[in-house]
Structures are given as structure tokens and as C-alpha cells.
Amino acid sequence: MKINPMATEAKQSPPIDDRVLDAMIGQTRPRIERAMKIIRRPQARVGVISSPLGQLLVAESDRGLAAIHFLFTSGGERTLAMLRNKFDLIENEASARRIGAEIASVFEGDFSAMAHPVDLSLVESEFQRRTYISLRKVPPGAVITYHGLAATVGHPDSPRAIGNTMASNPVPIFVPCHRVIRSDGTIGNYGGGVDNKIKLLRAEGFEVGRDLRLPSRAVMGHRRTGIFCRPDCSAARRADPAEMLIFADARCAGHAGLRACKLCKPA
Amino acid sequence: MPTFSLKLPPPFEEAVKSMEREIMRFLMRSTGDRQDAMDLFQETWLRAYRAYPTLQSEDGLRPWIFRIASNLCRNRARDRMRRGRVIAAEAADGAASADGAPHHVDRGPEGALHLKRAISRLPGKQGQALMMRKFAGLEYTEIGAALNCSAESARASVYQALKKLKLDE
Numbered sequence: 001m002k003i004n005p006m007a008t009e010a011k012q013s014p015p016i017d018d019r020v021l022d023a024m025i026g027q028t029r030p031r032i033e034r035a036m037k038i039i040r041r042p043q044a045r046v047g048v049i050s051s052p053l054g055q056l057l058v059a060e061s062d063r064g065l066a067a068i069h070f071l072f073t074s075g076g077e078r079t080l081a082m083l084r085n086k087f088d089l090i091e092n093e094a095s096a097r098r099i100g101a102e103i104a105s106v107f108e109g110d111f112s113a114m115a116h117p118v119d120l121s122l123v124e125s126e127f128q129r130r131t132y133i134s135l136r137k138v139p140p141g142a143v144i145t146y147h148g149l150a151a152t153v154g155h156p157d158s159p160r161a162i163g164n165t166m167a168s169n170p171v172p173i174f175v176p177c178h179r180v181i182r183s184d185g186t187i188g189n190y191g192g193g194v195d196n197k198i199k200l201l202r203a204e205g206f207e208v209g210r211d212l213r214l215p216s217r218a219v220m221g222h223r224r225t226g227i228f229c230r231p232d233c234s235a236a237r238r239a240d241p242a243e244m245l246i247f248a249d250a251r252c253a254g255h256a257g258l259r260a261c262k263l264c265k266p267a
Numbered sequence: 268m269p270t271f272s273l274k275l276p277p278p279f280e281e282a283v284k285s286m287e288r289e290i291m292r293f294l295m296r297s298t299g300d301r302q303d304a305m306d307l308f309q310e311t312w313l314r315a316y317r318a319y320p321t322l323q324s325e326d327g328l329r330p331w332i333f334r335i336a337s338n339l340c341r342n343r344a345r346d347r348m349r350r351g352r353v354i355a356a357e358a359a360d361g362a363a364s365a366d367g368a369p370h371h372v373d374r375g376p377e378g379a380l381h382l383k384r385a386i387s388r389l390p391g392k393q394g395q396a397l398m399m400r401k402f403a404g405l406e407y408t409e410i411g412a413a414l415n416c417s418a419e420s421a422r423a424s425v426y427q428a429l430k431k432l433k434l435d436e
Contacts, residue, residue: 021291024301028309035313048273055271071271080275084320089275 042121044087046080047096051103053173053196058099059083064117065099067170070192082170086121103173107203111140114174122170127153131165132175140204141252142221142245143179143214146188151242159183167191173200181246186212206248217249219266221258228253233264279319282328283312290336293403297340297395299383307343311336330412333405337395337413344391385435389428392416396424397432 044061048071057069057076066087069079083089102113118136123129134152138144144152146159146166155161166177172192178200182188187208190197198208207215220236221228223243228250229236236244247253250260250267260266276282283290290311294304315332322331386394392414399405399413400421410421 016292016295018288021288021295024295024305025287025291025308028305028312031309032312035309036316039313039317046273046275048271057271057273076271076273081320084276088278090278091273091275 041086041088044083044089045092045095046083046089047091047093047099048076049096049100049103051100052107053103053192053199056100056103058096059087059089060095060099061087061119061121063119063121065171065174066119066121068099068172068174070172070196073192079170082122106140106173106200109203111204114140114176116174118171118174120170127155127161128165128168131162132169132171135177135180136175138176138179138245139256140176140179141206142247142256143181143201143206144245145183145241146180147183148241148244149180151240156241179204181214185214185218187214204248205252214246215248217267219247219250219253221245221247221253221256226258227261228258228266229261230264230266233261233266235261235263276322276325279316282319282325283315283332286329286332289403290332293333293336293398294340296398296402297337298343299387303343307336307339310339314339327412330405330409333399333403333409334413334415337399340395341391382432385432386428389431393424393428393431396421397428400425 042061042063044059044066046057046059049056049058053070055071057067057071057079058065059067059079067079067083069076080089099116102116105113118132120129120132123132130153131149135144135149146162147156150156150159150162153162162180166180169175169177169191172178178190178192178197180188187194187197187201194212198212201208206218209215218231219228220231220233220239221244222236222239223245224240225243227235228247231246247256247258253266254260291304291308294307294311295301298304298307311332314335318335322328386397389397395414396410399410400407405413407418407421407425410425411418414421414424416424
């Protein structure tokens with residue numbers, strides 16, 4: 001005998017009533033909610049803004065800025081995928097605009113916005129996390145060398161690791177990787193393009209020349225002693241690289257609360 | 268300068284809202300037991316939430332979530348077998364008639380029990396494919412995606428399953 005399977009199913013196994021299913025779903029709801037409290041990812045507000053540095057993809061969680069991506073370098077897909085792993089994303093233009101305004105204010109000489117808290121959830125390695133935290137202590141108007149930054153995290157022989165860390169900085173501008181330069185005095189590379197590095201350094205008072213070198217007026221400042229020297233001062237050369245910052249000129253160093261060296265007498 | 272348009276996938280809760288009934292129906296059919304279905308529903312929901320960021324495109328959401336559900340069903344069935352318990356379908360028959368769920372009341376239970384047993388005797392993939400096709404109403408391509416095989420293979424599984432059921436009859 002030929003049986004129509006659909007008819008068999010209809011006769012012997014009628015569809016389960018939607019109300020029954022809804023009641024079952026309703027019963028599981030509180031259990032799911034309880035479990036979700038534990039595993040739910042934090043929220044991050046995402047948006048696209050245009051800034052003096054080009055179009056940016058920005059993301060902010062309740063703890064602070066989680067990601068900034070220069071969209072001209074590549075589409076934001078990779079950044080979005082990394083963000084999705086850690087956060088539940090929602091689009092929020094207002095939040096993005098506020099971050100845009102903070103970045104714009106940097107170019108008007110107001111650096112207070114740079115202190116915006118950052119959320120380093122996208123950073124997996126402890127070394128990188130420590131590096132970013134220590135880099136944030138380099139103030140606007142000063143730069144540090146890859147070598148010096150390596151020394152601040154206790155690995156003075158690992159400037160290359162610092163280079164890689166800077167390349168994967170999730171929150172450029174606010175974690176100021178543009179303030180890291182090469183030991184020979186050239187400004188080095190930048191994930192957001194060297195032009196943007198120059199723009200940011202100029203906004204912070206460094207007149208970077210055509211040769212991509214720091215101006216010759218630059219002085220070395222010692223964070224612990226609070227003294228700044230000419231780069232060729234014997235005291236500066238003996239100093240611990242982890243404590244040394246480079247300021248655009250004597251005035252910048254003075255603003256940062258440092259005094260001139262009595263040996264080399266920088267202007 | 269080309270402008271980048273931000274395209275975010277919908278939040279998880281929103282995305283699965285429309286599928287909840289379907290999933291619960293599928294689990295109910297697969298396990299045949301109210302409590303099991305609810306357990307697995309919760310498990311499916313939480314696993315899917317956890318893995319949601321790895322899903323590449325939303326078009327794949329439906330087969331993907333059914334795949335999670337069917338994997339969980341299979342795992343549970345296997346665990347039961349290991350512990351030497353009766354398989355879910357037969358255990359459920361007793362439980363279902365005892366608690367008198369509405370869908371069991373208004374018909375002679377004989378045929379349904381027979382069909383349920385027959386389905387539970389099918390090889391795993393054929394049974395799953397049959398249930399996704401006939402009870403959850405998925406397309407063959409979706410079943411294929413859910414069971415990690417081609418649409419053709421999914422169609423063949425359903426056909427084989429039906430053929431065996433007819434022989435049983």
C-alpha cells in the first residue's frame with residue numbers, strides 16, 4: 001500500500017500547539033536570564049566619524065574607549081570582528097560624535113580629552129597591556145623612543161616587541177602610540193599613516209621637518225629628577241632610558257614642570 | 268574618499284526571537300519530552316549566544332542554530348545510551364501520557380507512538396533530517412548547513428528516512 005508520508009504525519013502527529021510552545025519558552029526564560037547574567041558580554045557603542053585624521057571607526061564601552069580604527073587603511077571588518085568577540089555592539093552616533101569632538105579639540109590645542117579612560121579588553125597579552133598603560137604616562141608635547149618604552153616595562157632589549165605592540169594598538173590617539181619614535185631621532189612609522197603621525201605631533205608642539213626628524217631644539221627630560229638637558233649632555237647619556245622623554249623644546253619641558261640642567265644649560 | 272557604511276548584525280535576542288518557537292518545536296519532536304526539550308532549549312540559546320560573534324552572515328543564522336540544537340540532541344541521546352538508559356523517545360511516551368500535554372489528548376496515541384518509535388529507530392542523520400524537513404519546515408539547503416552535508420545529501424537522507432518508515436508501516 002502506498003502511503004502519503006505527509007498525510008501520515010498529519011494524522012498521527014498533529015502540530016504542537018503554539019501556546020504550548022510559548023508556555024515552555026516562557027518557563028525557560030528565567031533560567032536563561034540567570035545564566036545570561038554570567039555570560040553576557042558588555043555593551044559597546046560603535047559609530048563612524050570623520051576627523052582631521054580621516055574617517056574613523058570608534059567604539060566605546062562603559063569603561064572607556066575600546067577601539068579606534070583608521071578606515072582609510074582597511075575596511076573596519078577585522079576591528080568589528082574583534083569587537084564582537086568581546087562586546088555586544090550597538091550603533092550609537094551620539095557617542096561617536098562626542099569622541100569626534102574630543103579628537104577635534106586636540107587639534108585646537110586642548111589635550112585634556114586625551115585623558116579619556118580606555119578599555120583595553122581587545123588586548124590579549126599582559127606585556128602589551130602594561131606597555132599601553134605605561135605609554136599613557138607620556139604627556140602631550142613629549143615623545144619617547146621604542147627603546148625607552150621597552151625599558152619602562154622592564155624589557156630594555158625588546159624595542160621590536162614594542163614596535164609590534166604599537167602596530168596592534170586598539171585605541172590609537174588616546175593610547176598615544178604616535179608619541180613613540182626611533183632612537184635615531186626620526187619619527188618612524190605609524191599605523192594610521194606617517195602623515196597622521198606628523199599631524200598629531202605638530203598639534204602637540206613638535207615641528208617635524210621634511211626629513212621626518214625631530215627639531216634640533218628638542219631636549220631630553222628626566223621624569224624622576226625633573227631636569228631637562230641637551231641631547232648631547234653627558235648627564236642625559238648616562239640616564240636610565242626608561243625615565244627619559246624627549247620634549248619639542250625647552251619651553252615644552254618647562255611647561256611639563258622640568259628645570260634646565262646646570263651642566264649643559266639648554267636654552 | 269569612499270565612505271564606510273557601518274553594518275552591524277542585529278543583537279542576538281532580536282535575531283533569534285522569530286525562531287524560538289521553531290526551535291522549541293524541533294526539540295520537542297526530537298526529544299519527545301517536555302523537560303528535555305526545555306533543557307536543550309536553554310542550552311541551545313546560551314551556546315548560540317556565546318558563539319554568535321563567530322557567525323559570519325545573518326543569512327546562515329537559521330540552519331546554524333538548528334545545527335546547534337541537533338548536535339545537542341545527538342549528544343544527549345548518546346549520553347543516555349552510554350548510561351544504559353532507555354532512549355528518550357520511549358521514556359517520553361510514558362511521561363507525555365502521564366502529564367497529559369494537550370497535543371496528546373485529542374487523538375488515539377497508538378499511531379503517534381508507532382511513528383515516534385519508528386523515527387527514533389532511524390539512523391541519527393536521517394531522523395534529524397526528516398524532523399527538520401517535516402516538522403520544522405526547513406529548506407534542504409538549510410538542513411544541509413545544519414547537518415554539515417550538501418543539500419542533495421539532506422534530500423537523500425529525508426528520502427531514505429521516509430522509505431524506511433513506509434517499510435515499517
